[in-house]
């Protein structure tokens with residue numbers, strides 16, 4: 001039996017929605033087939049009021065073992081470092097996080113808010129939000145650079161806005177079945193199995209990318225979204241086109257640019273008119289190019305690619 005305690009800080013519940021929609025495995029599979037015992041979850045927990053508070057104290061005191069502490073949402077520190085803006089079970093949530101992180105065997109941060117601060121931590125960050133072990137790209141976050149859970153691991157980060165449901169349930173299974181040691185974390189504590197490749201890997205528009213065939217409209221069946229609509233697929237580490245959403249499609253397959261939601265800097269856009277869903281360019285060349293591509297080479301390649309594009313590179317593909 002693996003006890004899982006899921007708490008939520010400054011969040012929109014998007015990762016809870018994602019989790020509840022998991023398919024491989026489902027939340028029910030976690031319980032029936034993988035020995036997960038959900039101690040409490042904001043949408044599924046049965047305990048309320050004094051009972052919930054008592055259960056949390058029993059976890060803090062070690063009377064109930066916490067095998068996995070899952071945290072969704074930011075750690076809210078406002079006002080003035082007190083955390084009073086986000087109270088839960090009679091005390092600031094940040095105090096629960098601090099106490100429970102000391103006794104948890106593993107800590108898993110789910111979604112951008114819990115990993116790097118996400119949207120709540122955008123400037124000017126009025127809620128003084130932090131991720132569990134990062135604030136954007138900067139290491140440290142609420143628990144500090146040196147934090148290690150009882151099992152000796154840092155916080156396992158599953159970013160995304162929201163995180164893909166199967167990324168969440170598969171990591172819980174890996175821990176519950178003792179296979180988490182086989183999974184390597186990258187420098188941002190993301191499991192490489194989901195975050196080593198780029199969103200572009202598996203995108204059905206790769207041929208359009210190669211031949212610089214663009215689309216400036218959402219939802220079209222042809223054209224790459226990089227050149228006009230600011231797609232961040234080539235710069236973003238995620239498996240969105242390998243492990244499809246709802247087992248059917250992905251954002252870029254459906255004609256919506258990747259916003260780079262699994263990277264620490266997300267959201268990349270500011271709210272100035274003309275900056276969202278618009279590729280920023282300097283003299284016609286995108287300001288930000290895929291890693292390893294030089295501006296000068298890119299400009300040359302563009303000329304060649306457009307000139308050598310076969311007719312079929314501009315064909316519709318079957319939209320899934």
Ligand code: SF4
Pocket residue numbers: 199200203204205206207209223224225226231232233234252257258
């Ligand atoms: S739509 Fe985005 S992810 Fe797909 S090929 Fe173009 S840039 Fe890459």
Ligand code: SF4
Pocket residue numbers: 160161199236237238240250251252257258259260261262
């Ligand atoms: S396609 Fe990009 S923005 Fe969309 S979920 Fe995947 S990583 Fe996030």
